[in-house]
Amino acid sequence: MWALDQPYTPRADRLSTGTPLTLLAVLALGAAAAVLVVQLGALPPGTVRVVGVTAGHGALLATALAWVGVGTPSQVLAVALIGLASAAAWAAPLGALAYLMPAFWILWLVARGQLTGLGLGTPVSPRGVMAGALIGAGLSSHLLISVSRTLGVQVRVDHAPDVMAAIAYDVGANVLAAECFFRGALFNRAQRRWSFAGAAILATAAYVLRYVVDPLLPKHVELVVGAVFYLALLGAANCWLLWWSESLVPGLVSALLFFAAYRTLGAG
Amino acid sequence: MSLIAAALTAVTALVALEDAGPASLLRHAYLVPVLAAALRFGAVGGGLAAMAAVLLSAPFVLPEIERSGLTTEAVEGLVTFALLGLVGVLSGVLRTRAGRHRRRYEVLVTIQRTLADEATLDVSLARLRTALAGRLRVDELAIVCRDDDRLVVAGGDRVAEGSLVGRVLAGGEPVFVEDAGGSGRARRAFATPLVSGGQPIGVLAVERKGEISVRERATLEAIGAHIGVALENGRLVSRQRRFAAELAERVATARRELEELDRAKSAFVAIASHELRTPLTALQGFSEILAVRRLPPEEVTRLAEVMRREARRLGRIVSDLLDLSRIERGLEPALCRVPLKLEPAIEATVDVFRQGTATHLITTECEPSLPVIDADPDALERVLTNLISNAIKYSPTGSAVHVGARALDGGVAIEVADAGRGIPVEALSRVFEPYYRVPDAAGAARGTGIGLAVVKALVEAHGGTVRVESAPALGTRVTVVLPSYETATHDRRWSVP
Numbered sequence: 145m146w147a148l149d150q151p152y153t154p155r156a157d158r159l160s161t162g163t164p165l166t167l168l169a170v171l172a173l174g175a176a177a178a179v180l181v182v183q184l185g186a187l188p189p190g191t192v193r194v195v196g197v198t199a200g201h202g203a204l205l206a207t208a209l210a211w212v213g214v215g216t217p218s219q220v221l222a223v224a225l226i227g228l229a230s231a232a233a234w235a236a237p238l239g240a241l242a243y244l245m246p247a248f249w250i251l252w253l254v255a256r257g258q259l260t261g262l263g264l265g266t267p268v269s270p271r272g273v274m275a276g277a278l279i280g281a282g283l284s285s286h287l288l289i290s291v292s293r294t295l296g297v298q299v300r301v302d303h304a305p306d307v308m309a310a311i312a313y314d315v316g317a318n319v320l321a322a323e324c325f326f327r328g329a330l331f332n333r334a335q336r337r338w339s340f341a342g343a344a345i346l347a348t349a350a351y352v353l354r355y356v357v358d359p360l361l362p363k364h365v366e367l368v369v370g371a372v373f374y375l376a377l378l379g380a381a382n383c384w385l386l387w388w389s390e391s392l393v394p395g396l397v398s399a400l401l402f403f404a405a406y407r408t409l410g411a412g
Numbered sequence: 413m414s415l416i417a418a419a420l421t422a423v424t425a426l427v428a429l430e431d432a433g434p435a436s437l438l439r440h441a442y443l444v445p446v447l448a449a450a451l452r453f454g455a456v457g458g459g460l461a462a463m464a465a466v467l468l469s470a471p472f473v474l475p476e477i478e479r480s481g482l483t484t485e486a487v488e489g490l491v492t493f494a495l496l497g498l499v500g501v502l503s504g505v506l507r508t509r510a511g512r513h514r515r516r517y518e519v520l521v522t523i524q525r526t527l528a529d530e531a532t533l534d535v536s537l538a539r540l541r542t543a544l545a546g547r548l549r550v551d552e553l554a555i556v557c558r559d560d561d562r563l564v565v566a567g568g569d570r571v572a573e574g575s576l577v578g579r580v581l582a583g584g585e586p587v588f589v590e591d592a593g594g595s596g597r598a599r600r601a602f603a604t605p606l607v608s609g610g611q612p613i614g615v616l617a618v619e620r621k622g623e624i625s626v627r628e629r630a631t632l633e634a635i636g637a638h639i640g641v642a643l644e645n646g647r648l649v650s651r652q653r654r655f656a657a658e659l660a661e662r663v664a665t666a667r668r669e670l671e672e673l674d675r676a677k678s679a680f681v682a683i684a685s686h687e688l689r690t691p692l693t694a695l696q697g698f699s700e701i702l703a704v705r706r707l708p709p710e711e712v713t714r715l716a717e718v719m720r721r722e723a724r725r726l727g728r729i730v731s732d733l734l735d736l737s738r739i740e741r742g743l744e745p746a747l748c749r750v751p752l753k754l755e756p757a758i759e760a761t762v763d764v765f766r767q768g769t770a771t772h773l774i775t776t777e778c779e780p781s782l783p784v785i786d787a788d789p790d791a792l793e794r795v796l797t798n799l800i801s802n803a804i805k806y807s808p809t810g811s812a813v814h815v816g817a818r819a820l821d822g823g824v825a826i827e828v829a830d831a832g833r834g835i836p837v838e839a840l841s842r843v844f845e846p847y848y849r850v851p852d853a854a855g856a857a858r859g860t861g862i863g864l865a866v867v868k869a870l871v872e873a874h875g876g877t878v879r880v881e882s883a884p885a886l887g888t889r890v891t892v893v894l895p896s897y898e899t900a901t902h903d904r905r906w907s908v909p
Contacts, residue, residue, distance in 0.1 A: 145552045147617040149575065150576075266595065388597075
């Protein structure tokens with residue numbers, strides 16, 4: 145029993161210990177520089193989106209990797225792959241498939257057992273995956289029904305390539321980075337310091353804030369309120385999924401299902 | 413859970429089929445699964461079910477607000493949301509509290525029942541740990557309790573230095589650890605002191621992969637205090653019973669000893685009477701012969717010698733009885749101590765025996781330049797006489813009796829050794845008790861059972877010690893250690909090397 149056998153020393157490290165500040169600073173400077181250059185007209189406006197996606201998702205993913213002890217080269221490679229994928233998606237619709245590259249890189253790290261601290265590479269129970277699928281499906285169906293009844297938005301079936309590209313973006317950047325950071329890293333660290341409720345509130349609030357300030361989210365009140373409502377539910381549910389199943393996979397499943405449903409509405 | 417989900421789905425389907433808008437009467441049916449969830453799963457279940465009900469009914473209420481604003485029907489729908497949330501959470505909280513109180517009382521009863529019997533502390537703690545582990549729903553549980561200068565640990569082998577339990581045991585304050593190692597869900601640990609009389613007497617420690625809420629910790633603290641009091645009560649009762657048992661045993665032992673003493677005294681009276689009568693008979697008989705008959709001078713001399721020997725024997729018995737009387741009154745024998753050379757005293761006593769018996773070979777061996785001792789000559793003679801007499805009585809005819817003396821640091825050691833049957837080990841510790849006679853020896857030779865008691869009293873009155881060593885069938889050696897005159901006069905302590 146730990147309380148009898150192991151020496152106990154009160155925790156001294158901070159929640160942000162291990163944050164790759166240099167890499168984050170480089171990404172922030174790069175994004176600012178890109179905005180400046182685009183403002184000066186030296187680069188096309190689409191460049192801002194490429195750099196923004198790279199900096200935003202890259203920062204989340206790199207921080208998550210750093211917090212579980214993955215080396216700087218792997219963090220930089222993850223950021224670079226997201227940047228490449230973002231650039232490829234900007235260049236051509238099929239280029240969005242390049243978002244699978246960071247996903248494969250993460251899978252490679254998982255296979256090497258480097259991401260168990262995030263809840264990846266640990267045993268996954270079918271019940272956990274089923275619960276994730278049920279939560280994702282429940283929230284998705286509710287989203288589709290409620291927005292179709294309130295806002296009159298319909299499921300879009302005539303732009304399948306755009307939907308697939310958006311889903312690829314979710315798989316390789318949006319959902320992957322968000323779940324790895326807000327659940328695998330932030331919630332995981334927080335629940336080792338505070339109660340489940342406190343950790344879930346912190347992680348979910350940060351998760352919701354990340355999407356509210358996202359320039360890609362349309363700034364209509366109904367959409368913002370809806371986003372806050374569903375993302376808060378999704379975030380809290382995914383915290384519970386990670387807590388209960390001790391794996392990030394069920395949360396990834398639920399988030400992917402939810403965002404896939406969201407993409408079919410054409411709001412993304 | 414699936415029933416509740418099915419009920420929520422069914423109510424939603426009925427509301428949709430009715431198509432009566434946000435004020436549909438069927439919306440109140442959501443209360444049934446919400447209440448069921450609250451009663452079954454507590455606050456969390458009630459809250460989640462209420463949230464699910466609100467989510468499911470939202471598509472019927474929100475479009476109305478979107479279309480027509482806050483109409484009466486829409487407000488009714490919103491009020492229903494609030495009602496569902498209120499009912500679900502409040503009912504669940506009440507149910508959770510009731511369950512918590514029930515479990516707490518069950519735990520307290522379990523503690524009382526487990527610690528009520530008379531088992532040892534180790535067994536009681538092990539039983540209590542088993543009983544509590546099931547009721548407290550924790551992954552690991554340990555109870556540690558101080559028992560004088562040792563720690564009794566139930567649920568582990570030891571308390572490592574610097575461990576959580578060790579810290580609580582030393583500090584006496586409860587400690588909660590949010591992260592007790594392991595991957596995935598955080599493993600919590602909580603240790604609280606077992607308090608009795610304001611002092612920590614042990615620790616109750618639990619570990620769980622998951623939450624240990626503030627309320628649970630408060631409950632565990634109360635349980636710790638309760639266990640402390642129960643353990644202390646049990647310990648007091650156990651101690652009281654142990655004392656009662658010890659007292660009864662001591663009374664029984666004392667009674668046995670008194671009975672034995674009584675029997676020994678009765679036996680002593682009979683033996684002493686016999687011992688006194690024997691020399692008296694001899695004195696009476698020989699004196700009558702001398703009075704009425706005319707005998708040759710040699711015969712007169714022989715009879716006079718016999719009478720002298722018997723008179724000495726009679727005198728020795730009377731002296732022993734007088735000394736024993738003083739011992740039993742808690743007084744030391746009266747001594748007249750003078751500087752005394754030991755070797756002549758030993759030789760004189762041994763000569764008496766040599767003249768009186770031809771059955772044993774008595775040898776002496778005294779180291780040269782023995783120190784002068786501070787002793788009463790008469791008492792020393794009685795000590796030696798008793799020891800040599802015993803050696804002769806309890807060793808076979810023809811065997812040797814050895815009397816020796818050697819110098820020690822600050823004193824002398826006198827040894828009387830025989831090659832007799834020896835003394836059984838179990839009797840060695842009692843041979844100096846008054847009236848005690850070794851059972852096997854009682855039939856082998858005559859004796860009063862006071863000789864060695866008198867020897868011990870006389871030797872200790874001189875500031876010396878007496879020790880007996882014996883091996884069955886090999887013989888017995890009695891060692892008397894007396895202080896030298898110089899040591900005795902300077903009142904120094906010394907011992908046998």
